[in-house]
Structures are given as C-alpha cells and as structure tokens.
Amino acid sequence: MTVDRLTCRELVELVTDYLENALPPEDRARFEAHIAGCHSCTSFLEQMRRTILLTGKLSEESLNGDSGDELLKIFRNWKKSNFESE
Amino acid sequence: MEAAPENATQLLEALRQGDEMAFTTLVDKYQASMVRVAMLYVSSHFVAEEVVQETWIGVLKGLAKFEGRSSLKTWIYSILINRAKTHAQREGRYVQLSLDEDSEAGEPTVSPDRFNPADNPLYAHHWVARPDDWREIPEEVLVSHETLERIQQAIDALPPNQRMVITLRDIEQLSSEEVCNILEISETNQRVLLHRARAKVRAALEQYLRQ
Numbered sequence: 045m046t047v048d049r050l051t052c053r054e055l056v057e058l059v060t061d062y063l064e065n066a067l068p069p070e071d072r073a074r075f076e077a078h079i080a081g082c083h084s085c086t087s088f089l090e091q092m093r094r095t096i097l098l099t100g101k102l103s104e105e106s107l108n109g110d111s112g113d114e115l116l117k118i119f120r121n122w123k124k125s126n127f128e129s130e
Numbered sequence: 131m132e133a134a135p136e137n138a139t140q141l142l143e144a145l146r147q148g149d150e151m152a153f154t155t156l157v158d159k160y161q162a163s164m165v166r167v168a169m170l171y172v173s174s175h176f177v178a179e180e181v182v183q184e185t186w187i188g189v190l191k192g193l194a195k196f197e198g199r200s201s202l203k204t205w206i207y208s209i210l211i212n213r214a215k216t217h218a219q220r221e222g223r224y225v226q227l228s229l230d231e232d233s234e235a236g237e238p239t240v241s242p243d244r245f246n247p248a249d250n251p252l253y254a255h256h257w258v259a260r261p262d263d264w265r266e267i268p269e270e271v272l273v274s275h276e277t278l279e280r281i282q283q284a285i286d287a288l289p290p291n292q293r294m295v296i297t298l299r300d301i302e303q304l305s306s307e308e309v310c311n312i313l314e315i316s317e318t319n320q321r322v323l324l325h326r327a328r329a330k331v332r333a334a335l336e337q338y339l340r341q
C-alpha cells in the first residue's frame with residue numbers, strides 16, 4: 045500500500061511546522077519526499093527560509109533612544125535603597 | 131574594570147549584588163528589543179520608552195522575589211508586556227486579543243489560483259508556475275534597506291496577534307517556548323499565527339521582488 049502523497053497545495057501549509065520540527069515523523073518523511081521531487085515547492089521553501097532570515101535583519105535597524113543615563117540613575121537609586129538603608 | 135558576567139545565572143547573581151556592569155549588560159542586550167515590543171501595544175516611541183523604563187524598575191524591585199522558574203529573559207518580557215498593556219488600556223487602545231482564536235481558520239495562506247484545480251488530470255493541486263528562485267537575486271537587492279522596509283510594512287499590516295508572534299519570534303529571535311510563556315498561548319496556536327504571518331510577509335516580498 046502506498047501512503048498518500050502530499051500535494052503542493054497541502055505542503056505550503058506545513059512549511060512552518062516543518063521548520064519548527066513539529067511534524068510527526070511520518071508527515072516529515074512525506075514532506076521531505078515531496079520536496080525531493082518538486083522544484084516548485086523547493087523554491088517555495090527557500091522563499092520562506094529567506095523571508096525568515098530577512099525578517100531577522102529588522103532587529104539591526106536600531107531605534108535610537110538615549111535612555112542610558114536615566115536608567116543608570118534608576119539603578120543607583122535602587123542600589124542605594126537596597127544596600128545602604130540600614 | 132570587571133568583566134561582564136558570562137551566563138544568565140552569573141548575571142542574575144551579580145545583579146542581585148548590585149553590580150552595575152551586570153545591569154548595563156542587560157540593558158544593552160534588551161533595551162532596543164524591548165522598545166520595539168512595547169511599540170506593539172502603545173502608540174508612540176515616547177510612551178514605549180516610558181514602558182521600558184518602568185519595566186526596568188519592576189525588574190529591579192522584583193529581583194529579590196524572582197525564583198528563576200522561567201528564564202530571566204522571559205520574566206523581563208512578561209513584566210514588559212504587562213506594563214505595555216496597562217499603558218495601552220490607559221490610552222484606550224488595548225483590545226483583549228483573542229490569541230487562542232484563529233479568525234482565518236481554514237483559509238489558505240497561498241492564493242488558491244497559484245495551484246491547478248482538482249480536475250487537472252496530471253497536475254491537480256500542483257503549482258501553476260514555479261515560485262521565483264530567490265537565490266538568483268543579488269544579495270545587495272535582497273538585503274537592501276528598501277526590502278527591509280517592505281517587510282516592516284507587511285508586518286505592520288498584520289492582525290495584532292500575528293504581528294506580535296512574528297515580531298517576537300523572527301525579529302527578536304525569542305524561542306517558541308519563550309513566546310508561548312510570555313503571550314500565554316499554546317505551541318500549536320503560536321505556530322498557526324507564525325505561519326500566517328510569515329506567509330503574508332513572503333507574499334509581500336514576492337510581489338515586491340518581482341517589480
């Protein structure tokens with residue numbers, strides 16, 4: 045008996061589960077078998093991977109705030125009240 | 131000069147003893163990220179900074195009681211999100227997110243017209259045309275400021291629950307466990323939201339990169 049093969053339409057909905065290692069072993073095997081024989085889904089998977097990588101780059105687009113001094117003041121006050129109170 | 135503590139346990143211990151270096155290490159590590167996460171809830175950068183400042187005060191005050199049941203990072207972000215919610219409520223902006231509800235349940239994340247219909251004799255449910263190969267796109271185009279801007283726009287347009295999950299996971303690089311703990315949602319639910327969010331960003335990028 046052959047196991048039902050995944051269609052491309054089904055596969056695209058499983059990509060995150062696949063990348064998160066959340067597919068049960070049989071489903072993972074079906075996923076990988078499909079990818080091995082399908083250029084289109086290989087491209088799609090690659091697009092999803094790149095999307096994730098590129099999204100991660102947004103963390104480098106830094107928001108500049110200058111709260112450092114204020115925070116140090118807060119820390120020093122906290123320290124004072126905790127360590128020098130008696 | 132003292133060296134910065136190397137791991138989370140040492141950092142926590144140093145912090146408890148009032149080590150300023152430990153505190154600035156934490157601030158350097160999380161401040162920018164915390165401001166971005168606060169921005170998910172409140173309307174302005176200014177208020178977000180205020181939320182983050184309150185969070186640090188909350189962290190310092192809570193240190194003595196922190197038992198380490200969650201990681202220091204998860205704990206800090208939980209405080210952050212609580213403060214941010216309080217501010218958002220005050221601004222009248224906070225709508226309780228039904229994070230456990232998938233309002234788009236059953237909807238495909240890739241447009242159905244990208245696939246052959248069920249009655250196609252040979253290629254039913256197969257792609258009509260192969261998705262573009264992004265490996266052929268020069269790195270400087272792919273990683274340009276414009277591309278990143280397009281991604282940010284796509285994220286800003288997401289429903290709040292999807293926006294929150296993708297921001298925490300893919301921008302701030304928190305683990306799925308951390309995100310589930312902070313947002314108090316199940317792993318499954320988190321993956322559904324993440325998938326929808328990523329799929330929409332991918333679609334926006336695809337459209338942008340084709341121009």
Ligand SMILES: [Zn+2]
Binds near residue numbers: 052085
């Ligand atoms: Zn396929």
